[in-house]
Amino acid sequence: MNCKFKTKFQALSIILCCQVFFVLPLLAAKHRDLLKSGSISEVVIEYNRIARNTHNPSLAAEYSYVLTLMGQYDLGLSQIDKAFIMNASNADVLFFGSEILKAFGLKDAAAELTQPKPAWFNPEYPALPLVGYERDTTNLKGELSINNLLMTQKRYITAVIRFSKLVKKHPQEPLVWQGYAISLEKIGAYKTAAKTVEKYLLLETNEEDIETGRNYKTMLERQKPIKPAKSRLNLKGRYLSYFGGGINHLGIDTLYNLNFRFGKYLTNNFDASVYGGWRGGYEDSDYNGISLGLSGRLSAGLPVNNPVSFTFAWKLERFPASEDELAFLMGPGLSYFLKDSSIDLYWDFALSGVYKNSHTLSAGYTIYFGKASK
Structure with a gap:
């Protein structure tokens, strides 16, 4: 890897990290402030800009x-469907899905999905009004065809709402109640789905289908309420102990290191640690030995999977060397969070010191202990 490429890559890493940790929170504050202000046109423009093609399920649900809220019902349903496809167990997705179902008059199903409000959502934000959303449902065959297509596309929230309209127009059709029950099951509204199967059983005449329906109802009644996926650990105030190793290719030598960190989370997204380790593999023994330093790390959860976090770390480290011992390193990484630990991967770039312009790939395991602060 030549120096120019390394320098560009380092610069891009820094820019990316600045966007993740500083720019995105500011953007979030901006569009939510507009929402509180009631400036409808500006709200739509801003949300359309940042959320139209998002891969963040929470943001898609918010959108x-x-x-x-703005009366764009079909577009709103397409976005909540998108959010459910990305992560149906995300707490924000369940909360906004519940709010939308409530707005369409489906209170029982909404109650099964409801979750605590997101931290930023407070009484200053407007509640969704009851939606006056009517469709021409006289063509039963055509409506069932559309609903089946929606189910195939996993657009379950839209399917639930369309089936809810269809059962009102065609209350004597068992097939409609059957489809409604299945769509409710797909979003996790099991109790409401079981009640819907009861109505289906009152209309069905085929004994074999009745028996299948009864078994289906029993299965729904045994289902546990939907639970949101656990978000990343509350780490503020907790201590950490890390142990890992890394490799660094410098010239003709492949260097290795074993290292540890001991530190504390000062916020839920930032920790500071003391750092120590052993470096070896260099032909000149002056460059092998104990290294000591200080490190800091920022982390931000990724939308694809709550336990996975993007990290950005920096270290001030004293390397074993005959001169130019002090080095500054920084670089991105990924952490997969478990119950009280994480599996960590780092790619560090040396910006100064004897290893300047080289990179180190490291992996390790962190244990978190102590009581978290509120």
Whole structure:
């Protein structure tokens, strides 16, 4: 890897980290402030800009709430469906999904999905009004065809709402109640789905189908309420102990290190640690030995999977060397969080010191202990 490429890569890493940790929170504050202000046109423009093609399920769910609030019902439903496809157990997705179902008059199903409000969502934000959303449902065959397509596409929230309209127009059709029950099951509204199967059983005449329906109802009644996926650990105030190793290719030598960190989370996203280790593999023994230093690390959860976090760390380290011992390193990484630990991967770039312009790939395991602060 030549020096120019390394320098560019380091610069891009720093820019990316600045966007993740500093720019994105500011953007979030901006569009939510506009929502509180009631400036409808500005709200739509801002949300459309940042959320239209998002791969963040929480933001897609939030966008669906905004679109529904503005009367863009079909677009709002497409966004909440998108959010459910990305992560149906995300707490924000369940909260906004519940709010949208409530707005369409489906209180029982909404109650099964409801979750605590997101931290930023307070009484200053408007509640969704009851939606006056009517469709021409006289063509039963055509409506069932559309609903089946929606189910195939996993657009379950839209399917639930369409089936809810269809059962009102065609209350004597067992097939409609059957489809409604299945769509409710797919979003996790099991109790409401079981009640819907009861109505299906009252209309069905085929004994074999009745028996299948009874078994289906029993299965629904045994289902546990949907639980949101656990978010990343509350780490503020907790201590950490890390042990790992890394490799660094410098010139003709492949260097290795074993290292540890001991520190504390000062916030839920930032920890500071003392750092120590042993470096070896260099032909000149002056460059092998004990290293000591200080390190800091920022982390931000990724939308694809709550336990996975993007990290950005920096270290001030004293390397074993005949001269130029002090080095400054920084670089991105990933951490997969478990119950009280994490598996960590880092890619560090040396910006100064004897290893300047080289990179180190490290992996290790961190244990978190102590009581978290509120």
